[in-house]
Amino acid sequence: MLYLVVWFFSHQTQTTCWDHPKMTELYQSLGDLNNVRFSAYRTAMKIRRLQKALCLDLLDLHVAQNTFEQHKLTNNQQLLSVSDVINCLTSIYDGLEQEHKDLVNVPLCVDMSLNWLLNVYDTGRSGKIRVLSMKIGLLSLSKGHLEEKYKYLFSQVASSGDTCDQRQLGLLLHEAIQIPRHRKAFSNCVSPRTPAPLLKIMQKAKLRVALASFHFLNDTVMPFNMRKYHSYSRH
Numbered sequence: 001m002l003y004l005v006v007w008f009f010s011h012q013t014q015t016t017c018w019d020h021p022k023m024t025e026l027y028q029s030l031g032d033l034n035n036v037r038f039s040a041y042r043t044a045m046k047i048r049r050l051q052k053a054l055c056l057d058l059l060d061l062h063v064a065q066n067t068f069e070q071h072k073l074t075n076n077q078q079l080l081s082v083s084d085v086i087n088c089l090t091s092i093y094d095g096l097e098q099e100h101k102d103l104v105n106v107p108l109c110v111d112m113s114l115n116w117l118l119n120v121y122d123t124g125r126s127g128k129i130r131v132l133s134m135k136i137g138l139l140s141l142s143k144g145h146l147e148e149k150y151k152y153l154f155s156q157v158a159s160s161g162d163t164c165d166q167r168q169l170g171l172l173l174h175e176a177i178q179i180p181r182h183r184k185a186f187s188n189c190v191s192p193r194t195p196a197p198l199l200k201i202m203q204k205a206k207l208r209v210a211l212a213s214f215h216f217l218n219d220t221v222m223p224f225n226m227r228k229y230h231s232y233s234r235h
Contacts, residue, residue: 022108023115026053043180051141054113055104058096061144065152067091068135076132076156082114085134089113092138113138120182121175132156136175 019027030049036042051057071088073080080088089110097104118125121133135156139149153176157168164172 019119020111020115023112026050026112047141047180050116054116054141055093055096055100055109056113056138056141057143058100058103059092059138059142061139061142061148061152063095064092064139064142067095068131073131073135076130076135078131079128080131080134082118082127085114085117085129086110088134120178132171133175133178136172137179140176140179 026049030046033042033045033049036045067088070091071084073088090106093104093106093109093113096109097106117129117134117137120137121129136153139153142149153172154164155162157172158164159168
């Protein structure tokens with residue numbers, strides 16, 4: 001199967017690049033926040049700016065879930081082509097435009113969100129990302145209560161008994177942590193290694209085999225560092 005690889009052409013410099021001109025401007029503007037003293041706050045402010053630039057602060061968590069279902073994105077290990085991602089993003093932003101006509105430019109939002117998702121989850125520029133990656137990326141920046149986000153994301157990697165083993169939980173944390181690690185813009189905030197924190201989570205829940213959603217929400221994740229990176233999305 002052939003996959004489309006996205007790149008942009010600058011008429012000003014007559015060169016090609018991976019990033020949309022507006023995305024380049026956004027990345028440059030994040031440098032304005034480098035003087036924020038504490039790394040957790042600095043990271044949260046940068047991701048909040050990204051969230052608003054992509055208009056994902058307007059996206060309700062349940063609307064996103066319904067869109068995934070409409071596009072039959074049930075196999076989280078399925079590889080999506082660029083066209084598949086564009087179709088899903090277009091559905092999302094068409095809906096947002098109906099409610100926020102003055103705020104949402106559908107073609108621009110689709111281009112920038114696609115650009116960002118590929119930058120985060122397709123660093124090798126293969127032209128494809130997994131369904132799970134897109135879900136985590138979009139839902140992490142959507143609006144909604146943190147507990148609802150955690151429940152949904154946990155369910156995407158959990159077994160039929162609503163439990164996760166170390167491999168499944170490690171997959172979830174690995175995908176989520178790519179957001180603040182992207183472009184090394186937040187490298188001071190995120191450890192490049194997940195095994196130690198993951199082991200600590202399992203030990204705190206006093207489970208060696210599997211972690212239930214109850215422990216994930218109440219005993220581990222909320223006190224864990226992931227809470228810092230999602231603090232910007234409280235509404």
